[in-house]
Amino acid sequence: MLDRNLVAEVLDVARSGGATFAELFMEDTVTTNLHLLGGNVKDAGSGNLYGAGLRLLYGTKVVYAYTNDCTPDGLMEVARTLARAQGSTGEVDARGAGGLDFRRLDAKPLWTIRDHPTGVSKREKLEIARRAHGAAQGEHVRTTDVMYLDVAQRILVANTEGDWSEDERVRSRLYVTVVADDGTRRSTGMSGPGAAMGREFFDGDLPERTGAEAKRIALAMLPAGYAPAGKMPVVIGNAFGGVIFHEACGHILETTAVAKKASVFADKLGERIANECVSAVDDGTIPGAWGSINVDDEATPSERTVLIEKGVLKSFMVDRLGELQTGYRRTGSGRRQDYTFAPTSRMRNTFILEGERTPEELIADVKFGLYARTMGGGSVTPGTGDYNFTVNEGYLIRDGEICEPVRGAALVGNGAQDLMNIVGVANDLDRGQGMCGSQSGSIPTDVGQPHILISEITVGGRA
Amino acid sequence: MTTDDARQLSFEEARRYLLDRARERGVSLEVFASRGTETTVRAFGGDVAEFKLSSRQGVGLRALVGGAWGYAYSENLSRGALDRALASAVENAELVAPEGHARLGAWAEPPEMDLHGEGLSGVTVERKVQAALKLEEAARTGDARVVSVPYSAYSDGESETAVANTEGLDRAFRELHAYQYVAPLVSEGGQNKMKMEFEFTREFEELDPTRTALEATRAATALLGARPAPSGAFPAVIDRRCMADFLAVFSGMFSAKMAQEGKSPLAGREGEAAFHELVTLVDDATLARGQNSRPFDVEGFPSAPLTLVEGGVLRGFLHNTETASRAGVESTGHASRYGYRGTVGVAPTNLFLKPGAGTREALLRDLGTGLLLTDVQGAHAGANPITGEFSLQAEGFWVENGEVAYPLDVFTVAGNILDVLRDVRAVGADLEFTPGGTGAPSVLIGSIDVGGQ
Numbered sequence: 001m002l003d004r005n006l007v008a009e010v011l012d013v014a015r016s017g018g019a020t021f022a023e024l025f026m027e028d029t030v031t032t033n034l035h036l037l038g039g040n041v042k043d044a045g046s047g048n049l050y051g052a053g054l055r056l057l058y059g060t061k062v063v064y065a066y067t068n069d070c071t072p073d074g075l076m077e078v079a080r081t082l083a084r085a086q087g088s089t090g091e092v093d094a095r096g097a098g099g100l101d102f103r104r105l106d107a108k109p110l111w112t113i114r115d116h117p118t119g120v121s122k123r124e125k126l127e128i129a130r131r132a133h134g135a136a137q138g139e140h141v142r143t144t145d146v147m148y149l150d151v152a153q154r155i156l157v158a159n160t161e162g163d164w165s166e167d168e169r170v171r172s173r174l175y176v177t178v179v180a181d182d183g184t185r186r187s188t189g190m191s192g193p194g195a196a197m198g199r200e201f202f203d204g205d206l207p208e209r210t211g212a213e214a215k216r217i218a219l220a221m222l223p224a225g226y227a228p229a230g231k232m233p234v235v236i237g238n239a240f241g242g243v244i245f246h247e248a249c250g251h252i253l254e255t256t257a258v259a260k261k262a263s264v265f266a267d268k269l270g271e272r273i274a275n276e277c278v279s280a281v282d283d284g285t286i287p288g289a290w291g292s293i294n295v296d297d298e299a300t301p302s303e304r305t306v307l308i309e310k311g312v313l314k315s316f317m318v319d320r321l322g323e324l325q326t327g328y329r330r331t332g333s334g335r336r337q338d339y340t341f342a343p344t345s346r347m348r349n350t351f352i353l354e355g356e357r358t359p360e361e362l363i364a365d366v367k368f369g370l371y372a373r374t375m376g377g378g379s380v381t382p383g384t385g386d387y388n389f390t391v392n393e394g395y396l397i398r399d400g401e402i403c404e405p406v407r408g409a410a411l412v413g414n415g416a417q418d419l420m421n422i423v424g425v426a427n428d429l430d431r432g433q434g435m436c437g438s439q440s441g442s443i444p445t446d447v448g449q450p451h452i453l454i455s456e457i458t459v460g461g462r463a
Numbered sequence: 464m465t466t467d468d469a470r471q472l473s474f475e476e477a478r479r480y481l482l483d484r485a486r487e488r489g490v491s492l493e494v495f496a497s498r499g500t501e502t503t504v505r506a507f508g509g510d511v512a513e514f515k516l517s518s519r520q521g522v523g524l525r526a527l528v529g530g531a532w533g534y535a536y537s538e539n540l541s542r543g544a545l546d547r548a549l550a551s552a553v554e555n556a557e558l559v560a561p562e563g564h565a566r567l568g569a570w571a572e573p574p575e576m577d578l579h580g581e582g583l584s585g586v587t588v589e590r591k592v593q594a595a596l597k598l599e600e601a602a603r604t605g606d607a608r609v610v611s612v613p614y615s616a617y618s619d620g621e622s623e624t625a626v627a628n629t630e631g632l633d634r635a636f637r638e639l640h641a642y643q644y645v646a647p648l649v650s651e652g653g654q655n656k657m658k659m660e661f662e663f664t665r666e667f668e669e670l671d672p673t674r675t676a677l678e679a680t681r682a683a684t685a686l687l688g689a690r691p692a693p694s695g696a697f698p699a700v701i702d703r704r705c706m707a708d709f710l711a712v713f714s715g716m717f718s719a720k721m722a723q724e725g726k727s728p729l730a731g732r733e734g735e736a737a738f739h740e741l742v743t744l745v746d747d748a749t750l751a752r753g754q755n756s757r758p759f760d761v762e763g764f765p766s767a768p769l770t771l772v773e774g775g776v777l778r779g780f781l782h783n784t785e786t787a788s789r790a791g792v793e794s795t796g797h798a799s800r801y802g803y804r805g806t807v808g809v810a811p812t813n814l815f816l817k818p819g820a821g822t823r824e825a826l827l828r829d830l831g832t833g834l835l836l837t838d839v840q841g842a843h844a845g846a847n848p849i850t851g852e853f854s855l856q857a858e859g860f861w862v863e864n865g866e867v868a869y870p871l872d873v874f875t876v877a878g879n880i881l882d883v884l885r886d887v888r889a890v891g892a893d894l895e896f897t898p899g900g901t902g903a904p905s906v907l908i909g910s911i912d913v914g915g916q
Contacts, residue, residue, distance in 0.1 A: 028539060030547075034558070043534070043806060044555035048548060050539035051519070065516035068538040071471055078516065084588050085514040122554050340517065 001026050001156045001166065002052075004102055006072050010054070010079045011160050017083035019056035019063075021320075023159040025297060026052040026070060027339050029151060030118060036129045036146040044122065049153075053339040054078055056085075060324050064342040102164035107295040107302065111287035113170045115199030117150035125150070128202045132176050135211030140222060142181040146211070149173045150198075153338075155297070163299035171290065171444060172201045173433065174210050180218035187224065187407065189217030190392065194290045194433040194444065201288075217374060217393045220405055227394060227409035227459060233369035234411065234457045235362050235397065240375055240432030242351050242447035245280065247380045248387040248415025253282075253307055254333070254345040255322025256439060264385060264416050265313060274311040274419035277355050281306050282317055284332055284348035290433040291349040291445040298334035298343050305331045307350075308419075319345040337441020344440040351448030355425025359451035362424045364400035370409060370459055371395040371402055378411075385415030388460075410460035424453035468543040474498050477522055477540040478627050484549055485629050491527040491567050492552070492629050495761055495803055496520070499622030504592055506599035506615050511592060523803030526552035530561030536803045564788040569631040573758035573765040574749055578638035578665060583621055586667045591617055594643070594672055601676035602647040608684055614646040614659065619667060626763035636758050641667045642898070645676050649683040656686035661898045665752050685870065686858070692874035692915030693861075698833040699911045700826045700862070701883075703895045705836050706903035710744075710814060713880045714901070715848040717744075717771050718797075719780035720809040723789060726849045728881060729777055737777045738884040743817040744772040746781065748796065753813035754900035761807060762798040769795050771814075783809050815902030819890030826891050826907045828865035834913060835860040835867060836876060851880040857913075875914040883908055 007024055015022040029049040035042045051068035052075060063085045065078045117125075129148040136144045153169045173194030180187050191213040195201040236244065252263035265273060274280075284302035286292050293302045298320050306314045318326070319334035322345045335346035363371060371394065378389030391409040395402045431448030472480055478494050485492035498520030505513040521538040522545070533556025537548040595617040602612045618641070625635035646659035660679035664670055701709070715721045722730040729737060748766035750756050759765050762784055770778050782790065783798030786809060799810035827835065838858040846853040854877040860867045891904040 040560040041558045042560070044558045045533075045806070046535040046548065046551035046555060047804060048535075048537040048539050048544055050537070050544070061511070063514040063516075065518075067518035068520055069471070069518060074518075078518065081516055081588060082514075085511075085516070085592070122558055126558055340519070 001028060001154065002070070004164070006075070007158045008102070010075045011158065013076060014054055014056055014079040014083055015160060017085070019058050019083070021057040021160055023055045023157065023298060024052060025055070025336075025339055026156045027153055029153040029338065031151045032117060032122070032125060032149070034122070034126055034129050034148040036133055038143055039130070039133050041126065049338055051339040053342065054082055055342050056082060057321070057324070060321060062321065062342055066340050101162055102158060103162050105163050105165045105295070105299055106167065107165065110285055110292065110294055110302070113198045116170060117152055117172065117198050120199045124199070128174065128207050131207035132174055132211035135208040136176055136178050136215045138215060140180045140182050140219060141178055141215060143179045145177040147175040149175070157295070157297065157299040159299060165295050165299040167294050169196060169293065170198050171196050172198060174202070174207060176210050176214040178214040178218040180222050182222055185222055187218050187221035189214040189219070189221065191217070192433060195288050196290055196292050197288045221393060221407055224405035224407040227370065227391070227406035229460055231456050231458050233366045234454050234459065235359070235366060235369065235371045236375070236449070236452050236454065237371070237373040238359070238426070238428050238450050239430035239448060240434070241372065241452070242432065242449035243375050243378070243434065244387060244389055244411065244415070244418070245352055245449060246347065246350050246434070246436070246445070246447040247378065248385045248413070249419060250282070250347050250350045251380065251438070252385055252415065253316050254347070255316050255318045255326055255328065256344045258316050259322055259325035268313050271313055272311045273313045273416065274308050275422045276311045277425045278308055278311055278419060278422050279306075279353040280308040280351065281353065282333070282347055282350045286349055289349045289431065289446055291347065293348060296332045296334045296343070297336045300330050300332040300334060302332040302348065305333070317345045317347060319343055335440060335443050337443055341440040344438065346438060346440060346443055347436060347445045349431060349446035349448065351429065351431055351446065352425065352450065352452065354427050354429045354450050357424055357426050359426045359428055362426055362451055362453040363397055363402060365424060365453060366397040367399060369397045370406070371397050372409070372411065380415070387415060388412050412458040412460050418454055418457070421455045422452050423455045426451035469541045472540045472542065472545070474520055474540075474623070477545060478625060480542065481522065481524065481545055481549060482627055482629055484546065485526070490549070490553055490629070492549070493525040493527075493567055493762070494627045495523040495525070495800065496625045497622060497803055499620055501618065501620035502588070502591055503616060503618040504595035506595040507612070509596065509600060511595065514592070521803040522548070523800070523805070524548050524552040525807065526556045527565055527567055528553055528556035530563055530565055531556050531559035532565055533557065533559060534806055564785045566784055566788060567628045567630045568784070570762070570764045573634060576636065576749065576756065576758045578636065578756055579621070580639055580666045583619055583639060583641070583667060586619070591619065594670065598643050598645050598672035598676055601673045602645045602679055605647070605677050605680040606649065606684055608649045608651050608687065609647045609680060610650045610655070612645060612647045613657070614644065617643045624757070626759065626761065628763065632763045634759060634763055638757070639665055641665070641670055643670055643672060643675055644898075645679045647680050647683050649680070649687060651687045654687055654689060656683050658683035658686065663754055663898060687870070689870040689872045690861070692871040692913060694913060694915045696910045696912050698830055699908055700823070700830050700833070700835050701906045701908060702835060702837045703891065703893050703903050703905045704897055705838055706816065706906050707895070707897045707901040708839060708842070709880060709883070710816060710903055711897065711899050711901040712842040712846045712853070713848055713851060714811045714814055716851065717781050717811065718809045719782045719786035719790060722780055723786060728849070728851045733777050733779060735777055736775045737881070738772055738775040739887040740775040741819060741887050741890045742772055742775050742884050743770065744814065745770050745817060746797070746811045746814045748812035750813045754896060754898070755812040757812070760796045760798040761800045762794070764794045764796040764798060766796045766812070781809050781811055783807060813896065813900050813902065815894065815896070816890070816904060816906070818892045818894040818904040821889055821891050823891050823893055823905045826889055826905055827862055827867070829889055829907055830862055831865055832863050834911065835862050836911070839876065853878060853880065871915070877912045877914065883911070886910060
């Protein structure tokens with residue numbers, strides 16, 4: 001995307017104020033989004049993000065600038081201004097302009113894209129959305145929203161360590177929301193599968209399955225009464241059920257939280273933090289997975305990071321700054337939404353590994369409790385891991401059997417405590433897709449788990 | 464980067480190039496373009512915690528084909544990328560279901576406005592860093608009860624916004640802003656309180672870090688020594704900033720778009736005395752130094768002051784050209800979009816409640832005994848703009864015999880904004896605008912529901 005000599009010169013000027021590290025990130029990203037409301041095309045948009053971000057480290061202090069004037073003059077101007085930000089009078093690096101020797105670090109592609117979205121017509125993309133809409137129709141279905149999205153992000157990362165990495169990330173997603181109404185009650189169902197793939201992601205009947213799943217949830221919840229309140233055992237469903245682990249445990253395993261000691265796990269490496277049946281990973285290498293990357297946004301190759309093994313904390317998720325702050329080895333976890341953000345340590349595909357029991361066995365263990373089959377959104381208090389999540393699709397469990405559906409249930413708990421209280425892990429691992437928002441913006445991540453049984457969670461419902 | 468197709472065009476060239484290509488192809492096109500630079504310096508513990516410099520530009524295209532809009536945007540200003548954006552906008556429009564009221568025009572001339580002042584070119588990076596450090600230090604050392612200053616920042620920027628279309632419209636304006644905010648955390652007797660103070664100007668020299676820091680410290684320490692709030696319905700003075708926040712949260716009820724979609728409780732009530740006669744609401748994009756002032760909206764339509772409510776009577780709604788055409792009226796110049804990446808909707812600019820005569824002290828005297836409401840939080844979940852209902856976490860003081868007696872522990876207030884605006888007893892003279900650009904004086908109301916101990 002940019003000439004190597006120019007990049008070398010920009011990086012040298014940028015660190016002329018005494019910076020210990022300089023990095024340039026550039027991207028050229030094209031997007032398509034289609035919004036179908038009740039079967040009619042409500043919005044159709046296309047975008048081209050184009051810009052560069054320049055990051056300087058003075059020890060562990062960060063200064064950051066971005067521009068979409070990626071001409072030599074534009075980049076040099078940013079580099080000069082940024083160099084003055086610290087007001088320091090450090091010496092110009094001895095290697096001088098053009099002296100940086102970039103070794104090409106392009107990580108080997110972990111999978112290939114068959115049908116690149118730029119080669120697929122809008123009408124074909126619209127047809128995918130229409131098929132999902134069609135499958136979501138039926139009795140009691142009041143409104144259907146279908147979002148189709150594809151993104152192709154080309155990136156370049158280069159730094160004063162000599163790293164030079166170019167890559168392209170292609171992603172596709174479909175998101176269906178169904179509102180059902182039987183005249184007295186109303187309910188909502190959602191389904192939003194995505195992948196780091198092109199048109200091939202929609203092969204077979206994926207659009208139909210997505211529309212049907214959103215409808216299934218909405219209709220299942222239509223007759224539901226309010227959930228009871230109180231402490232009880234809870235079986236959380238697989239795939240998107242992993243959102244609680246992501247929010248309440250994942251974020252406090254990122255070095256952004258660990259370095260500030262704003263994490264209850266900060267000094268716990270090698271210690272038991274979870275029940276023995278719990279092992280969890282953050283794996284950025286799964287071919288085609290929504291949160292997978294060949295290389296992170298600071299030129300570190302992606303990897304599979306074991307976070308928890310049989311209950312013992314094995315690793316944090318570490319970016320370049322986190323490595324400097326904590327001394328832990330980088331794990332390819334430096335990510336950002338786009339060139340307007342400096343990278344921080346983030347998740348990729350984070351999930352609890354399979355156990356040996358079946359979901360039915362877990363439910364059979366519960367005398368009276370809640371089956372949270374699909375989860376909705378929630379919030380977590382930073383640092384503490386205290387969380388509050390809504391259940392999109394919930395059922396009561398009585399005497400080991402799944403009984404009537406319940407609406408309005410909220411799970412109120414603490415991530416660290418839950419880890420100790422996970423007493424059963426099933427053998428049906430699956431992942432769900434989400435957009436994770438944090439300091440460095442909104443990025444695609446997979447959450448995931450098999451069905452799990454937590455011995456006790458506070459369920460907030462109607463008393 | 465060597466071929467002519469890949470060379471980046473200038474901001475002005477890009478606009479002209481797109482319109483020329485659209486005319487060649489016989490396409491009706493609007494180009495919304497903006498560029499800006501911004502510097503933000505955050506300080507913590509006497510040091511620079513974050514320094515961020517940004518420069519961003521882009522073009523947002525809106526093609527009108529067969530009565531429907533198709534959108535595309537690009538930050539890449541090469542001819543190749545602009546050609547792709549134009550083709551995409553047209554292709555997108557062809558997919559969208561037409562709604563019949565979309566139009567482009569060479570609207571009337573906008574008013575002359577200077578929103579740029581002296582410019583920022585004379586303000587060095589070093590001075591900005593100093594301003595940020597001074598702000599944080601003044602807050603940290605302003606009172607012995609300050610524990611730390613978690614939020615403290617200086618930020619400024621310059622930007623240019625342009626709108627052009629194939630009907631011959633082509634206009635642009637420049638603006639400058641500089642602002643600072645600071646939030647000291649104070650502690651006494653096991654109670655922690657934090658309060659944010661914000662100052663917005665259109666001239667660097669007008670910012671006063673010490674004044675802003677001391678005001679923040681004063682406001683935070685005033686909350687110390689809080690006692691439990693009572694529960695029940697009480698008369699209340701709603702402080703000007705809190706009143707402005709209420710108006711901002713519920714401003715959607717004045718949007719013609721929301722009204723036409725059946726999402727405004729005021730839909731179809733023009734000419735009715737919807738509120739108390741002391742309530743006059745104005746939206747004025749031409750205010751001399753308003754945060755949201757601009758000579759024209761995102762469609763290029765000229766700005767003009769608009770009275771939404773006069774003496775309690777609903778006079779009209781905020782319109783863009785599309786909602787206006789649907790309602791059979793003129794646009795009021797309130798088309799809005801979230802930059803070149805967004806789609807066109809309707810939004811207020813500098814919306815404010817017209818001030819009355821009394822001071823806040825006079826309002827408190829009239830109140831006698833009751834609540835002084837200074838802040839509400841959690842509006843994204845606890846306020847419903849479609850019905851006007853709210854139930855919000857609140858902050859305030861108990862007032863006895865016209866004097867502020869003591870601060871209150873966290874409590875909630877609940878009600879409906881329509882009732883609040885009907886229940887007005889007096890409107891103060893102390894109009895002030897919030898960081899978001901909504902303004903209000905303090906207001907005395909007959910009763911509000913308080914949930915305390």
